Amino acid sequence: MKLSFIEEPLLEFGKGTHICPRAGIDAFGVYDIRLSARREKLLVGAISTSDNLSKFAEWIDRCSQPIEGKAGTSQPELFPKFCGFNRDIGFNADLVLGDEITRSLSNNDIREILKIKRREERINAAVDLFYRQVKFLAQNRVVDVIVCIIPTKLYEQVSKEEISPIETSLEDDEVVNLETNFRRLLKAKTMHLGKPIQLMRELSLESNPKSQQDDATKAWNFSTAIYYKANQTIPWKLITNINRPSVCYVGIGFYRSRDKKTLRTSLAQIFDELGNGLILRGTPVKVTKDDPVPHLSDEQAYDLLEQALEEYEIALDTSPGRVVIHKSSNYNQQELSGLSEAIKAMRVNSVDFVTILDTKVRLLREGIYPPYRGTHIELDSSNHILYTRGSVKYYRTYPGRYIPQPLEVRIVESDESPGQICKEILGLTKMNWNNTQFDGKYPITLECARKVGQIMKYVDENEKPQIRYSFYM
Numbered sequence: 001m002k003l004s005f006i007e008e009p010l011l012e013f014g015k016g017t018h019i020c021p022r023a024g025i026d027a028f029g030v031y032d033i034r035l036s037a038r039r040e041k042l043l044v045g046a047i048s049t050s051d052n053l054s055k056f057a058e059w060i061d062r063c064s065q066p067i068e069g070k071a072g073t074s075q076p077e078l079f080p081k082f083c084g085f086n087r088d089i090g091f092n093a094d095l096v097l098g099d100e101i102t103r104s105l106s107n108n109d110i111r112e113i114l115k116i117k118r119r120e121e122r123i124n125a126a127v128d129l130f131y132r133q134v135k136f137l138a139q140n141r142v143v144d145v146i147v148c149i150i151p152t153k154l155y156e157q158v159s160k161e162e163i164s165p166i167e168t169s170l171e172d173d174e175v176v177n178l179e180t181n182f183r184r185l186l187k188a189k190t191m192h193l194g195k196p197i198q199l200m201r202e203l204s205l206e207s208n209p210k211s212q213q214d215d216a217t218k219a220w221n222f223s224t225a226i227y228y229k230a231n232q233t234i235p236w237k238l239i240t241n242i243n244r245p246s247v248c249y250v251g252i253g254f255y256r257s258r259d260k261k262t263l264r265t266s267l268a269q270i271f272d273e274l275g276n277g278l279i280l281r282g283t284p285v286k287v288t289k290d291d292p293v294p295h296l297s298d299e300q301a302y303d304l305l306e307q308a309l310e311e312y313e314i315a316l317d318t319s320p321g322r323v324v325i326h327k328s329s330n331y332n333q334q335e336l337s338g339l340s341e342a343i344k345a346m347r348v349n350s351v352d353f354v355t356i357l358d359t360k361v362r363l364l365r366e367g368i369y370p371p372y373r374g375t376h377i378e379l380d381s382s383n384h385i386l387y388t389r390g391s392v393k394y395y396r397t398y399p400g401r402y403i404p405q406p407l408e409v410r411i412v413e414s415d416e417s418p419g420q421i422c423k424e425i426l427g428l429t430k431m432n433w434n435n436t437q438f439d440g441k442y443p444i445t446l447e448c449a450r451k452v453g454q455i456m457k458y459v460d461e462n463e464k465p466q467i468r469y470s471f472y473m
Helices: 021-028 050-063 107-114 119-140 152-158 182-193 215-231 298-316 333-345 418-428 444-456
Strands: 002-005 041-048 094-096 102-104 145-150 197-201 247-256 264-271 277-285 322-327 350-358 375-378 383-386 407-413
Touching: 021 215, 041 050, 041 119, 041 215, 050 102, 050 145, 050 215, 102 119, 107 119, 107 152, 119 145, 119 152, 119 182, 145 152, 145 215, 182 197, 182 444, 197 215, 247 298, 247 418, 247 444, 264 298, 264 444, 277 298, 277 444, 298 333, 322 418, 333 350, 350 418, 375 418, 383 418, 407 418
Parallel strands: 041 094, 041 102, 041 145, 145 197, 247 322, 322 350
Antiparallel strands: 002 375, 247 264, 264 277, 350 407, 375 383, 383 407
16 A cells, blocks of 8 residues: 655746736636637626516626635635636636616516416426526627526525535435436526526525635636636646647446436537546446446447547547546456547547546544645545545645545556556546635546436437537536
């Protein structure tokens, strides 16, 4: 057994590098300011009650200027000031909100929905209410992203989340009978309209509410998500080594149908080194009582990876020199055979097959804090433990609420060293543009699979889903 520490991976921004998305954007600007196709005026559509639309306009105006960080904190790097969303610094763009690209919801329509007794019918009615307005803006107005602000009285009846588990998990989260989730259904139903949507609670428009993040943190997360969805470019990327072959990261996952039958459908998430993502829906797979873990047949594995690499070639106009495949369950021989044949057919020189799992293994560190993020334990050449959450030197604390759970990394077959594979996994945890706190638990390849599967189960089998990650986050 060997214990080592992986330094926090650097991120590249417009004019420099940093380990932290917030500090990097503030000091060096978003990565894509170097791209000529980038736009500096982002049109934000919005839907809610008239009162909330007024509050949202105030929020957009407030985000255009710096916002002080959390007062009285002993971790200023964890709660820094917000740089402001304008053309002069940081995001180097303006958010534009106007009366012509907003739609007001009727209070009477909301009251009628609240009278509906059955929860599922109530949720469907609320989704239809927002869908009609999203459709109008998407088809009749020029907008880049649409924000749906859920009034508190409606949120409490259709969207209030159940108590979340202590620790996030790669396991399928559907353990109850047929459910209807407001957020997932609305994202799935509006997907064909071709405009990403962002959901907000009315409570988020209030200044520093006790149950929410401080205003600066809220502004960082909101602005980054809106920027990514509206501009279709990236605010930061991982540092790449020009002396190494280009890498395509592929995450393979599965999701259950909403009726909780054993039938599952496969997914592939493809990310290049810039962080550009593509989503592909595969074909249904069957599980048995003897083996409840879903697996692809060799033909399914071949077809899914071949399609993924073809999409990669179309997007980047080149083939990857190396493919890294992440899976949240063990590979069987049929999957390895099909995936390997697809690699050969697409003329890729190097491949790594990696399984990433939750584990119950814990390390104990002297003192009150858990092990550092980046702690790497090599049990043997194939089996590794990696802390992607834990104490963070830059933050000078452990920013989580519960004892962190490391990942088990199983290297099934590889052309790359175990240390490099684990370093890449740690780096890929920083590629989620829905959150600017950089200590994510899962690499984006598998984090994306969780988010996509939750929404994809609401997308009709005959409908072609969007391939961009911005429609699912």
